[in-house]
Amino acid sequence: MCRLFAITSDKPLSPMKAIEALDVMREGHDGSGVGIFLRDLGGPFENMKDAPILSGVFSEKGLRRLDTFMMEIGFMTKYKLSIKVPKTPPPWVPKRDIYLVRAYEYPEEWDGLSRKELNERLLIIRLQLREMGEEKKDMIVFSFWPDTIMIKEIGSPMDVANYLKLDRKELEARVIMAQGRQNTNYEINLYACHPFFIQGFSTMTNGENTAFIPIREYLTSRGFHGYMGYQSDSEVFTHILHYISAKLGLGIEAYKHIITPLQNEDLKDHPNAFFLKQLKHSCRRLIIDGPNCIIGCLPNNTLFMAQDRKKLRPGVVGGKQGVFAFSSEICGLDAALPDRDKSKDFQPMHLDTAIVSPERQEVKICRQTDQLPLPL
Amino acid sequence: MSSNRPIAPSTLSVKDLPWQIIWDKDKCTLCGKCTAVCPVNAIELGVFRKRTIETTIGLESTPSNDFKIYYGIRQKTDPAYSCVGCAMCNLVCPNDAIIPAKSDEADKLRYHINQGGQPRRRGGRRSTPDSLLDMIKFIRISMLTDPALDAGRHEFELTTLLGRILSPEENLSFLNENGWIPPVREIYPLMIGGMSFGALSPNMWEGLQLGVSYLNEELSMPVRICTGEGGCPPRLLRSRFLKYVILQIASGYFGWDEIIHDIPDMKEDPCAIEIKYGQGAKPGDGGLLMWYKVNKLIAAIRGVPTGVNLPSPPTHQTQYSIEESVAKMIQSMSMAWGFRVPVYPKISATSTALAVLNNLTRNPYAAGLAIDGEDGGTGAAYNVSMNHMGHPIASNIRDAYLNLVKIGMQNEIPLIAGGGIGKNGNLSANAAALIMLGASCVQIGKYIMQAAAGCLGSETDRCNICNIGLCPKGITSQDPRLYRRLDVDKVAQRVVDVFLSFDTELKKILAPLGRSTSLPIGMSDAIGINDYNAANRLAIKYVV
Numbered sequence: 001m002c003r004l005f006a007i008t009s010d011k012p013l014s015p016m017k018a019i020e021a022l023d024v025m026r027e028g029h030d031g032s033g034v035g036i037f038l039r040d041l042g043g044p045f046e047n048m049k050d051a052p053i054l055s056g057v058f059s060e061k062g063l064r065r066l067d068t069f070m071m072e073i074g075f076m077t078k079y080k081l082s083i084k085v086p087k088t089p090p091p092w093v094p095k096r097d098i099y100l101v102r103a104y105e106y107p108e109e110w111d112g113l114s115r116k117e118l119n120e121r122l123l124i125i126r127l128q129l130r131e132m133g134e135e136k137k138d139m140i141v142f143s144f145w146p147d148t149i150m151i152k153e154i155g156s157p158m159d160v161a162n163y164l165k166l167d168r169k170e171l172e173a174r175v176i177m178a179q180g181r182q183n184t185n186y187e188i189n190l191y192a193c194h195p196f197f198i199q200g201f202s203t204m205t206n207g208e209n210t211a212f213i214p215i216r217e218y219l220t221s222r223g224f225h226g227y228m229g230y231q232s233d234s235e236v237f238t239h240i241l242h243y244i245s246a247k248l249g250l251g252i253e254a255y256k257h258i259i260t261p262l263q264n265e266d267l268k269d270h271p272n273a274f275f276l277k278q279l280k281h282s283c284r285r286l287i288i289d290g291p292n293c294i295i296g297c298l299p300n301n302t303l304f305m306a307q308d309r310k311k312l313r314p315g316v317v318g319g320k321q322g323v324f325a326f327s328s329e330i331c332g333l334d335a336a337l338p339d340r341d342k343s344k345d346f347q348p349m350h351l352d353t354a355i356v357s358p359e360r361q362e363v364k365i366c367r368q369t370d371q372l373p374l375p376l
Numbered sequence: 377m378s379s380n381r382p383i384a385p386s387t388l389s390v391k392d393l394p395w396q397i398i399w400d401k402d403k404c405t406l407c408g409k410c411t412a413v414c415p416v417n418a419i420e421l422g423v424f425r426k427r428t429i430e431t432t433i434g435l436e437s438t439p440s441n442d443f444k445i446y447y448g449i450r451q452k453t454d455p456a457y458s459c460v461g462c463a464m465c466n467l468v469c470p471n472d473a474i475i476p477a478k479s480d481e482a483d484k485l486r487y488h489i490n491q492g493g494q495p496r497r498r499g500g501r502r503s504t505p506d507s508l509l510d511m512i513k514f515i516r517i518s519m520l521t522d523p524a525l526d527a528g529r530h531e532f533e534l535t536t537l538l539g540r541i542l543s544p545e546e547n548l549s550f551l552n553e554n555g556w557i558p559p560v561r562e563i564y565p566l567m568i569g570g571m572s573f574g575a576l577s578p579n580m581w582e583g584l585q586l587g588v589s590y591l592n593e594e595l596s597m598p599v600r601i602c603t604g605e606g607g608c609p610p611r612l613l614r615s616r617f618l619k620y621v622i623l624q625i626a627s628g629y630f631g632w633d634e635i636i637h638d639i640p641d642m643k644e645d646p647c648a649i650e651i652k653y654g655q656g657a658k659p660g661d662g663g664l665l666m667w668y669k670v671n672k673l674i675a676a677i678r679g680v681p682t683g684v685n686l687p688s689p690p691t692h693q694t695q696y697s698i699e700e701s702v703a704k705m706i707q708s709m710s711m712a713w714g715f716r717v718p719v720y721p722k723i724s725a726t727s728t729a730l731a732v733l734n735n736l737t738r739n740p741y742a743a744g745l746a747i748d749g750e751d752g753g754t755g756a757a758y759n760v761s762m763n764h765m766g767h768p769i770a771s772n773i774r775d776a777y778l779n780l781v782k783i784g785m786q787n788e789i790p791l792i793a794g795g796g797i798g799k800n801g802n803l804s805a806n807a808a809a810l811i812m813l814g815a816s817c818v819q820i821g822k823y824i825m826q827a828a829a830g831c832l833g834s835e836t837d838r839c840n841i842c843n844i845g846l847c848p849k850g851i852t853s854q855d856p857r858l859y860r861r862l863d864v865d866k867v868a869q870r871v872v873d874v875f876l877s878f879d880t881e882l883k884k885i886l887a888p889l890g891r892s893t894s895l896p897i898g899m900s901d902a903i904g905i906n907d908y909n910a911a912n913r914l915a916i917k918y919v920v
Contacts, residue, residue, distance in 0.1 A: 208890070210890035250548075281560050282542050
């Protein structure tokens with residue numbers, strides 16, 4: 001089972017904070033991989049919030065192809081983080097040429113484009129790069145988005161972090177998500193490694209989603225090019241989140257109502273019974289069947305945790321004003337925030353979504369039986 | 377027959393018949409129950425002459441003949457009276473002295489069962505016991521990474537939807553703009569398919585309705601039953617139980633005068649309207665109620681004279697195309713109930729099913745598509761239609777589902793699969809396999825007759841005389857002397873038994889697959905088959 005840790009803090013933190021928490025939980029993962037997602041960046045990225053950052057793994061040849069491709073479109077490198085690695089990687093970690101984190105200036109011709117149009121174009125470029133990389137096996141692209149860095153690698157999280165020297169001062173963020181372990185049901189593949197990302201939305205999950213195939217079929221048939229990949233059954237959680245938010249205009253409070261709708265008994269007494277019944281019907285193919293604990297981040301840097309209907313996976317939220325952490329196990333939370341008020345820790349159950357907004361003042365608990373804020 | 381007499385081409389011996397009556401003279405009490413009960417008069421009281429030669433020892437007296445007669449059971453060999461193997465004789469015999477046995481080789485009767493140029497007609501289903509659905513295994517077992525669930529204690533949401541479901545985008549925008557949201561019913565995924573009042577006896581019909589009502593009202597299982605094409609008794613039309621009933625309209629429009637006139641008096645809307653365009657057992661052929669069964673009651677409900685054959689036309693005469701059908705019939709039926717009732721067509725499985733489906737996707741009133749496969753049953757049809765016409769359900773449903781996936785409408789038009797589900801008794805496994813291939817719901821007919829009322833029909837051609845109204849169990853007969861054999865309450869009880877045990881078995885299948893939150897429609901990764909070509913055709917795993 002994957003181990004998950006996420007933290008949101010007023011002060012930028014090193015990703016090592018999350019890696020250390022994963023390391024405390026190492027009994028629970030097999031050390032076969034790590035994925036890190038950083039947002040609301042600090043350090044040198046602090047002053048370039050709008051610049052799209054490309055994160056990925058490249059071979060020398062792939063990097064040259066990338067440069068040609070990006071230059072042709074008109075992207076200029078604004079800042080790059082060079083990760084030089086020792087000659088010999090730690091056990092299980094494959095030898096790679098370049099771990100790329102590079103911020104770009106938008107092409108001049110893109111000036112004046114709406115945010116929506118920019119978002120579409122950034123996605124298309126990421127998908128094009130992914131396709132190019134898959135063709136020649138020379139690039140793996142995780143994200144291409146402003147204020148977002150993703151790093152993924154096979155191997156034990158701590159080994160990988162030390163190897164990549166993730167404790168470097170240029171690398172810090174106010175929102176960090178980290179996952180230990182690859183999805184091992186399929187071939188080990190970095191595209192199967194959580195967290196997953198699409199247009200500002202990111203999630204990571206533990207457990208297995210047994211309704212994966214019908215959900216994948218439903219998402220891929222939405223006619224949206226971003227709904228692709230699916231090397232892992234967990235990728236659908238990110239895309240469902242994107243779908244309900246970007247396509248249906250629903251808030252995070254509705255997420256649980258889509259993936260695990262209320263049963264009819266509970267539904268009939270709900271203040272939004274009619275609306276939710278409709279949603280349950282029309283989004284029926286997006287119902288997940290866990291056990292899953294999902295931790296995710298929204299484009300406005302809100303962090304959340306939700307459980308599936310079965311609530312068979314652990315998950316806890318705790319912290320204090322200014323810093324809150326989400327962890328798949330309490331020991332992870334203890335390692336990251338030992339001085340919090342533990343009596344206020346919260347373990348979301350089968351109806352709950354725990355939400356920490358970017359103001360980081362409190363953990364808001366949204367129960368499915370509560371009235372839904374409907375801006376509709 | 378005397379050995380020097382000419383024999384007619386259709387003169388058959390007992391050996392030539394499909395069933396031979398084995399009768400034991402020693403056990404027989406000559407009570408006559410077997411001859412009385414035999415639905416086709418295949419056996420009669422026989423007077424047998426027997427010669428015994430009395431031989432003596434020595435030369436004093438000569439051997440003599442002793443002529444005696446004894447009484448017993450004689451099997452008729454006239455094709456019109458050949459034994460159908462129902463074994464009612466065995467059921468009623470106090471001493472187990474009689475039983476029909478299946479011939480050890482292919483019978484010769486089949487070449488002569490068209491006397492007068494009339495091809496064989498019968499009830500039942502395709503005479504082939506094999507079933508592809510039985511070959512499908514559930515292979516994706518939850519192990520460690522996602523623990524298998526406890527089928528007995530875990531909560532399961534097993535309902536499905538019947539009705540046109542809007543896309544999420546349309547749904548939200550219609551909610552905002554007060555647009556028309558099509559009616560959708562949450563129902564149990566196992567439905568009793570259309571068997572008409574007329575094809576079934578009043579006791580059988582009432583037993584099924586009673587069982588379904590009990591399941592709904594006492595056990596909260598939203599089970600639905602379709603009327604078939606034969607109208608609906610007015611008492612039911614005006615009762616609150618109508619909401620558990622799907623009214624079927626087919627090409628004969630039998631009973632619809634009554635139904636339409638009753639609309640103002642209906643306390644509840646029916647669950648749905650099924651427009652039958654085809655039936656899996658006899659595709660391209662209309663319904664058929666033979667004159668034997670058209671008594672006063674049936675005639676009254678159907679609005680026809682008594683004692684006449686009631687063949688429905690193969691197609692709806694008012695329509696010449698699917699567009700016509702969709703435009704006129706689905707919409708006018710929807711309109712009749714104020715657009716509050718889902719209306720969906722039922723077709724025979726066919727290689728042209730996708731054309732129908734694609735048409736329905738473009739009509740916002742189409743509430744689903746029921747597809748009935750070649751293994752479906754019928755009360756009356758030509759033997760040739762039953763045995764040789766039709767398309768298997770598995771690949772037809774799979775094609776239809778994948779077609780919907782391709783155009784992104786897999787949630788919008790529910791597919792209902794029928795035909796051969798539980799053919800060999802494996803009801804829940806067959807139903808689950810079809811659901812995982814893409815069906816939202818499955819329909820059964822023959823199975824419920826077998827399980828709830830003891831229908832004797834089989835795919836090795838036992839009984840299958842539903843068409844002539846002589847059903848020895850009283851299931852498909854309109855003769856009160858026959859149907860009073862069937863206890864209405866006990867049929868209802870068996871219906872409840874069947875659905876409860878199905879429910880447990882379905883959970884026993886879903887729990888190890890890790891599914892409980894929703895019905896696993898299209899969960900094709902869970903199933904496999906040990907036939908390579910079938911696996912490719914169905915786009916599921918080949919497992920050996």
